Amino acid sequence: DGGITQSPKYLFRKEGQNVTLSCEQNLNHDAMYWYRQDPGQGLRLIYYSQIVNDFQKGDIAEGYSVSREKKESFPLTVTSAQKNPTAFYLCASSIGYPADPTDTQYFGPGTRLTVL
C-alpha cells in the first residue's frame, strides 16, 4: 500500500531540546517537502529536496534542519533555535519536475509538535 507515513502523530518537547520528525514514502518520488501549518496561516514551506543528498531552504528554514540520505526518507529536526516550534508539521512528496509538469504533491498525515 503506497503512501507517506509520518511519525509520531503527537510529539511533546521541553524547551531547549532538539527533536526529529520522521517522514517516509514508498511512492518512489524524487521530491520531498516539509511544511509548517499554523491556524489561519495556511502552509508554509520549511525545506524541500528534489533529489537524494540535496535540499534547499524554503520560506521559514531558520531553526530547522533536514537530511536526505535515502530517496524514501526526509527527516526534519526542530532545533532549540526555533523560537516558536509548536505547530502541525506536514510532509509531502512528488514525482518532481520535469517528470511531472504539474508536480502534484501528496501529503502525509502530519505530526503535531507541542513545546512544553
Added chain:
Amino acid sequence: AQSVTQPDIHITVSEGASLELRCNYSYGATPYLFWYVQSPGQGLQLLLKYFSGDTLVQGIKGFEAEFKRSQSSFNLRKPSVHWSDAAEYFCAVGLLNTDKLIFGTGTRLQVFP
C-alpha cells in the same frame, strides 16, 4: 510576487445546499492550480487540479472547479453538500518550472444538518 487569496475564512451551509469556495491567484504565467481538503488533525488530500485544456475540472467526492483566466480565479463548487464535506479547503498554485506550491490560507467549511 506570486500569491493565493481565499477571501472566505469560514463558510457555513446546510446539508444538500450548493457550495462555492473562492480562490484568486496572482501569477505572471499560466499557473498549475490545485484544491486540497484537510479533515481535522489530518494531512491534505488532493481534490482536483488544473494543468491545461478544459477549464472546468472534475475532482473526487463530486467536486469541480473552473479556471477563469480573465478573473484570475479557480473557484471550487459542489452542487449538493454532504455533512462529511465539513473540513478545511486549501487552494494552491504551482509555479512553472519549479517544485514549489503556494497555498492560500484556507476556508473552513461547516455543514449543518
